[in-house]
Amino acid sequence: MLIIGRPTTSAQRKYVIRTVAFMGGYAAIMMGLIFGAFDDIQGKPAAWLLAAAVTAPVAGQIWTTLAVMRDSDEFVRAVMAKQFILAAGVAMALFTGWGFAESFADAPHAEGWLIYPLFWGALGLIAPFVKSSN
Numbered sequence: 001m002l003i004i005g006r007p008t009t010s011a012q013r014k015y016v017i018r019t020v021a022f023m024g025g026y027a028a029i030m031m032g033l034i035f036g037a038f039d040d041i042q043g044k045p046a047a048w049l050l051a052a053a054v055t056a057p058v059a060g061q062i063w064t065t066l067a068v069m070r071d072s073d074e075f076v077r078a079v080m081a082k083q084f085i086l087a088a089g090v091a092m093a094l095f096t097g098w099g100f101a102e103s104f105a106d107a108p109h110a111e112g113w114l115i116y117p118l119f120w121g122a123l124g125l126i127a128p129f130v131k132s133s134n
Contacts, residue, residue: 009072010071011067011068011071011072012068014067014068014071015064015065015067015068018060018061018064018067019061019064021060022057022058022060022061022064023057023061025056025057025060026054026057026058026061029050029053029054029057030054033050033054038050058116065080065084068080069081069084075133078133079130079131079132079133082130082133083123083126083127083130084123086122086126086130087119087120087122087123087126087127088119088122090122090126091115091118091119091121091122092115094118094122095110095114095115095118098110
């Protein structure tokens with residue numbers, strides 16, 4: 001469930017700590033990219049390592065979210081799973097629709113990594129309305 005305010009359970013505290021750690025790493029790499037720290041390797045084979053390095057915290061955040069579900073009680077786990085699945089479905093449907101619009105309607109290209117913020121945006125919009133595990 002969407003955690004707003006002070007974490008009250010051990011699972012929520014771990015979630016906050018892990019999120020800060022993973023997103024701190026992500027932000028550090030992205031700041032380096034923004035300020036040109038990696039300009040010399042872009043377009044070279046070493047850029048694959050950079051892509052993996054910026055992807056690792058994203059994977060870590062997804063793991064963190066799944067871990068808070070695993071460590072929560074059955075009700076919270078069920079509600080969070082429902083929110084997660086609905087948000088993933090919405091993000092995939094929207095991104096797929098945009099891809100078809102690129103192919104058939106000359107819509108501007110959307111980078112593949114945009115699926116990640118789209119998912120979290122969908123989760124943020126969906127979570128307040130999904131309060132039941134039914």
